[in-house]
Amino acid sequence: MIDLDTLTTTVEEPETKILLRESIDAYRAGAFRASIVALWVAVCSDAIIKIRHLADSQDAAAVAKVKEIDEAARTQNMRKMQDLESSLLVFISTTLPLLNNREAEELQRLARDRNLCAHPNFLDAADQFTPGSELVRNHIVSAHRALFSQRPIIGKQVLAYFMSEIQGESWPDTPDIGAYLMERFFRNTRESARDNLTRVLIKGCLKEPSCTHPERTMARHRAAARALIEREPGLMERGLTHVLAAWERSNSNDDDTLLRLVGAFGQSSIMVSALPDTARSRLEALLAGAEAGQLIEAGFFNGGVPADDFCAQQYRERLATLDLDGLKPILATGVPSEHFIPPVLKAVRQSASYEEAAEAIHLLISLSKSLGAEDINELERAILTNDTDQVWPARDVEEHLIEVYLRRNTAAEEIEEAWEDLVYGMRNYTRKRSFYGTSKPPYSALERTVTDRETS
Numbered sequence: 001m002i003d004l005d006t007l008t009t010t011v012e013e014p015e016t017k018i019l020l021r022e023s024i025d026a027y028r029a030g031a032f033r034a035s036i037v038a039l040w041v042a043v044c045s046d047a048i049i050k051i052r053h054l055a056d057s058q059d060a061a062a063v064a065k066v067k068e069i070d071e072a073a074r075t076q077n078m079r080k081m082q083d084l085e086s087s088l089l090v091f092i093s094t095t096l097p098l099l100n101n102r103e104a105e106e107l108q109r110l111a112r113d114r115n116l117c118a119h120p121n122f123l124d125a126a127d128q129f130t131p132g133s134e135l136v137r138n139h140i141v142s143a144h145r146a147l148f149s150q151r152p153i154i155g156k157q158v159l160a161y162f163m164s165e166i167q168g169e170s171w172p173d174t175p176d177i178g179a180y181l182m183e184r185f186f187r188n189t190r191e192s193a194r195d196n197l198t199r200v201l202i203k204g205c206l207k208e209p210s211c212t213h214p215e216r217t218m219a220r221h222r223a224a225a226r227a228l229i230e231r232e233p234g235l236m237e238r239g240l241t242h243v244l245a246a247w248e249r250s251n252s253n254d255d256d257t258l259l260r261l262v263g264a265f266g267q268s269s270i271m272v273s274a275l276p277d278t279a280r281s282r283l284e285a286l287l288a289g290a291e292a293g294q295l296i297e298a299g300f301f302n303g304g305v306p307a308d309d310f311c312a313q314q315y316r317e318r319l320a321t322l323d324l325d326g327l328k329p330i331l332a333t334g335v336p337s338e339h340f341i342p343p344v345l346k347a348v349r350q351s352a353s354y355e356e357a358a359e360a361i362h363l364l365i366s367l368s369k370s371l372g373a374e375d376i377n378e379l380e381r382a383i384l385t386n387d388t389d390q391v392w393p394a395r396d397v398e399e400h401l402i403e404v405y406l407r408r409n410t411a412a413e414e415i416e417e418a419w420e421d422l423v424y425g426m427r428n429y430t431r432k433r434s435f436y437g438t439s440k441p442p443y444s445a446l447e448r449t450v451t452d453r454e455t456s
Helices: 004-010 014-028 030-055 060-075 079-088 088-095 099-120 133-147 155-167 177-186 191-207 214-231 233-249 255-265 270-274 277-289 292-297 309-321 324-331 338-349 354-370 373-384 397-406 413-427 442-452
Strands: none
Touching: 004 133, 014 133, 014 413, 030 060, 030 088, 030 099, 030 133, 060 079, 060 177, 060 292, 079 088, 079 292, 088 099, 088 324, 099 133, 099 397, 133 354, 155 177, 155 214, 155 255, 177 214, 191 214, 191 233, 191 255, 214 255, 233 255, 233 270, 233 277, 255 270, 255 292, 255 413, 277 309, 277 373, 292 324, 324 354, 338 354, 338 373, 354 397, 397 442, 413 442
């Protein structure tokens, strides 16, 4: 049974919270008729407050209704006020709408019971309406669920706000995007709006949007979707199942969509359960024959190693074949996976020019938090055994190595020792006498950074 005291903690409007408390106090005192009347006052007050909020956002219907309400109050037109009150539920359930059909019917029952409680029928006392405690409690819970706990926003506005923000400049590209997403769009939002928003979010991960910055927008959709999976896995699984099933019926699950699906949702088990069998068969055939360029362009690698065994095997096999040009666009999306370390180190070892060497070392910056001691040892070997000796003397390599070191995830002793060994190897390397065209001591800045641990 729902604790009535907890209901007031999730009421959106402060004024409504006071009125709801009066209804609950009357209920607890056994004054059930008074409780219903007070609850109806809270419903009307909350509805009008929400209409005013919508009017502030320039909803035309809400603006017109506020004018009616204010004019009736200004002129003290009691008949008009009564008409507005009696039509209030219809207005917020059809014209706006703030209520769905079931919620509107529940509040209409409250309105009828309120009329029975507030207006005596002048019959014998035995015929008077006498509400029971369970009826009153049900009315309180229903009003809270349908209206009091909801934000003053309608479903289409939630979607419009979301699309405007995620495509615009004000979207916060932060690691904790999940907290923003939940507070801004999902908290106290109706189930139907949550479902619709989830489907829009999913579609934005799988189909390129028509906007000014499509790649940025898709990356934001993917980040938001992964955050929502962590917080609302059931909601995301329901949404992904709905979208994929609908697209399978309409033949919309094309090759790029299936590859993007793995990149966006492959790390979660919900992709496996949501993917229709026919689409899965096509995905497996596609992965078996797709070129690396197609996988990169479709974002197949963007989410890390998939949870599905077949997809994971294809992921690892294809990842091992990527060269520097293939790795750059993937790591530019911010995939911080340790599985990219071996191919990046291979790119360092195979660098055929100073420019390639600097670019390969630069890629390690995004992977610095995942580098272990053996990875750092392998990095030293890759630099010093480059066949054409393009890494050690290359401009910017020292600067990039310093950045990799400063961004390391831990100061564990074995990692510090690995960095010291790397510095020793770089400082004592003898195949080249010149250091990217200068006479300054080679890698002395890196040495100072690694040895001065307090400032690092």
